[in-house]
Amino acid sequence: MDYDNLSRRDFLKYSGTLGATIIAGSSFTGCMGGGNKITIGSLLPLTGNLKDFGPPMLNGAELAAKQINEAGGVLGKEIKIVNEDSQTSPTAGNEAMSKLIDVNNVPAVIGAAGSGVSMAVVELAIDNQVVQISPSNTSPEFTDLEDNGYYWRTCASDELQAAAMAKYIREELGHQTANTMVTNNSYGRGFEELFVEWFEQLGGEVLNKDDPVRYNPQATTFTSEVGSANDGDPDSVMLVGYPEEGSIILKEAYNQGVLDKTDWILSEGLRSDSLAEQVGKNDEGDYVIEGITGTTPDPRVAEDAYDNFAQAYQDEYGSKPTTFVPHSYDALTLIALAIQAGGEATGPTIKENLPNVANPPGTETYDPVEAINLLKDGEEVNYSGAGGMKDFDENGDVRTKYCIWSINEEGGVELGEKLELPSSL
Amino acid sequence: MIQQLIFGIVTGSIIALGAIGLSMIYDILDLVNFAHGDFMTLGAYLTFLFNVSLNLNLILAAALGIILTGVISLILDKIMWKKLRDKGAGSITLLITAIGLALVIRNLIVFQWGGSNVGFDLPLSQNLNFHGIMISTSGVLTVVVAALLMIALDLILRKTKIGKAMRALSDNKNLARITGINVDNIILWTWGIGTSFAAVGGVLYGLNTVIRPDMGWFLLLPIFAAVILGGIGNPYGAMVGGLIIGISQEMSTIILPSSYKIAVSFVILILVMLIKPEGIFGEK
Numbered sequence: 132m133d134y135d136n137l138s139r140r141d142f143l144k145y146s147g148t149l150g151a152t153i154i155a156g157s158s159f160t161g162c163m164g165g166g167n168k169i170t171i172g173s174l175l176p177l178t179g180n181l182k183d184f185g186p187p188m189l190n191g192a193e194l195a196a197k198q199i200n201e202a203g204g205v206l207g208k209e210i211k212i213v214n215e216d217s218q219t220s221p222t223a224g225n226e227a228m229s230k231l232i233d234v235n236n237v238p239a240v241i242g243a244a245g246s247g248v249s250m251a252v253v254e255l256a257i258d259n260q261v262v263q264i265s266p267s268n269t270s271p272e273f274t275d276l277e278d279n280g281y282y283w284r285t286c287a288s289d290e291l292q293a294a295a296m297a298k299y300i301r302e303e304l305g306h307q308t309a310n311t312m313v314t315n316n317s318y319g320r321g322f323e324e325l326f327v328e329w330f331e332q333l334g335g336e337v338l339n340k341d342d343p344v345r346y347n348p349q350a351t352t353f354t355s356e357v358g359s360a361n362d363g364d365p366d367s368v369m370l371v372g373y374p375e376e377g378s379i380i381l382k383e384a385y386n387q388g389v390l391d392k393t394d395w396i397l398s399e400g401l402r403s404d405s406l407a408e409q410v411g412k413n414d415e416g417d418y419v420i421e422g423i424t425g426t427t428p429d430p431r432v433a434e435d436a437y438d439n440f441a442q443a444y445q446d447e448y449g450s451k452p453t454t455f456v457p458h459s460y461d462a463l464t465l466i467a468l469a470i471q472a473g474g475e476a477t478g479p480t481i482k483e484n485l486p487n488v489a490n491p492p493g494t495e496t497y498d499p500v501e502a503i504n505l506l507k508d509g510e511e512v513n514y515s516g517a518g519g520m521k522d523f524d525e526n527g528d529v530r531t532k533y534c535i536w537s538i539n540e541e542g543g544v545e546l547g548e549k550l551e552l553p554s555s556l
Numbered sequence: 557m558i559q560q561l562i563f564g565i566v567t568g569s570i571i572a573l574g575a576i577g578l579s580m581i582y583d584i585l586d587l588v589n590f591a592h593g594d595f596m597t598l599g600a601y602l603t604f605l606f607n608v609s610l611n612l613n614l615i616l617a618a619a620l621g622i623i624l625t626g627v628i629s630l631i632l633d634k635i636m637w638k639k640l641r642d643k644g645a646g647s648i649t650l651l652i653t654a655i656g657l658a659l660v661i662r663n664l665i666v667f668q669w670g671g672s673n674v675g676f677d678l679p680l681s682q683n684l685n686f687h688g689i690m691i692s693t694s695g696v697l698t699v700v701v702a703a704l705l706m707i708a709l710d711l712i713l714r715k716t717k718i719g720k721a722m723r724a725l726s727d728n729k730n731l732a733r734i735t736g737i738n739v740d741n742i743i744l745w746t747w748g749i750g751t752s753f754a755a756v757g758g759v760l761y762g763l764n765t766v767i768r769p770d771m772g773w774f775l776l777l778p779i780f781a782a783v784i785l786g787g788i789g790n791p792y793g794a795m796v797g798g799l800i801i802g803i804s805q806e807m808s809t810i811i812l813p814s815s816y817k818i819a820v821s822f823v824i825l826i827l828v829m830l831i832k833p834e835g836i837f838g839e840k
Contacts, residue, residue: 405672
């Protein structure tokens, strides 16, 4: 009897450690940068829900570093990137950020990929005077963040995308009603709130706005969530999330017969070439989400800058750059330019010089090497990015244009026509 | 309402399949097997290997995948767990070893198959619809398979020598040894049954959603909750616990935002613990 009670207590105690172990991350990689190197941190996910995005984004930054290093580096030094896996987890991201700051002494960090992780680590960056530039945080919550100028991003806020999506669903597709279904983090909630505002302003009705579906991406199944997302038979459902759980949701929607019944519109977070494959095919061998559409920042607005980058990326890695990859190329380039312009690799210097190298006056260029050389000759530079960014505003935000994307017959992503923003934006 | 109940039974069946093994292994081996969820994942991936990479029929592939997962657990017992037991390793040592094993399995899976979601080679099919109440074909299969396995386990435990020996061992280890029960043999049976049940759960989970490297690891929390809720060491408790957790998660979405559904099962767990601390089927 006593034996049973004792071991039972042990069992409970050990199961408690499960919670701790699940949350706790581990990071063993990385080492100190040498005297002839400038070490820049990156906090991108190799595991977790955003693991599809992390590796190509890291490639984007590495490509910029390689081009700059081959042209003689910055201040005569080579740029080296140390990546820590954020695991798409706020807790693991925090540990990784501390490690980058305390062990690697980096002046700037590229990341995180997800808005939720960035929000969890941005305090560390501000307190330690380290510049944080995210290539992909689209949450509107960062615009008004009190960041002392240490937080920047090279992609545009979802304030614009939510408006573009609302206008697309309401005016181009002509839908009267919509439901929302979003991942429960800064990205999903921020997007949803602005979408509701814009959709109603455009004369539509969001049926579930008082009881929105905000799902936990780690849920075991999404059957009930998909059911609630169709309550009231809306004309369309807007889905904001990531491929890992988004593919399960779309598969479930097909199973429940609501994928064709309502018009599903996806955010840019789901724009992935592997999405269709992950959702699956029907018994005729066709991808069940063929023809589904979504909205995304339009990489083509950068025109030559993007083409030039995409070609270099293709030559280096043998594949096409995916979402937010040009933005991480821009992030590394801007950090390098700010260091070159300011004459030293410290957080405060980078922060001071970022607007100087990205905004007018100066010679406009999208080539990192040309930009560095101009700075070395003592001239001013106005960098416009491969990801479509032109200039930073006073909040460290950039603007961009949006377009439609869709899944084609082969299950790949195809970029479609450009979207107009509502005229008041 | 009925709809959520059905969804809940499907989810609960998968959790129950995992919980049974975790509970049995704890009971017989005094091992809190943190790697149990990853055996579910392994079962799904081995099935994926036979089904997609080697182009076998899904049912055959699942049978091979599940058996192979069970065999791997037996080999691990021979080369690892038995040695630890013989050296008199304490429960903390065993626990840490299990966490390590979980990490090894998961990372080997990522190493071999990559981090992205994969799926079985099976066309998607729309749900069956009975007057507005839906259930997916994979959901029907899940519930039927889980129910058959639970009945089979009940028969094994009550009617066979192995099952009786298992129950004897769980009641009193020393007494069981004295009566001549071959403990090593029973341990192997426990691993085999517990792990292959987990592998079945993993395959069914993969069929209902997708296959991903951390699927089992994330399932481990609800599984632990199910084991504790039902009464630790009691396979029947684990079945009931699993169903309660699954059903309460899905039913809660009627009144609460769905982002709270994981929390709901733990609130129920706390309530049961307050009223009956030994669990529903637990003995004082």
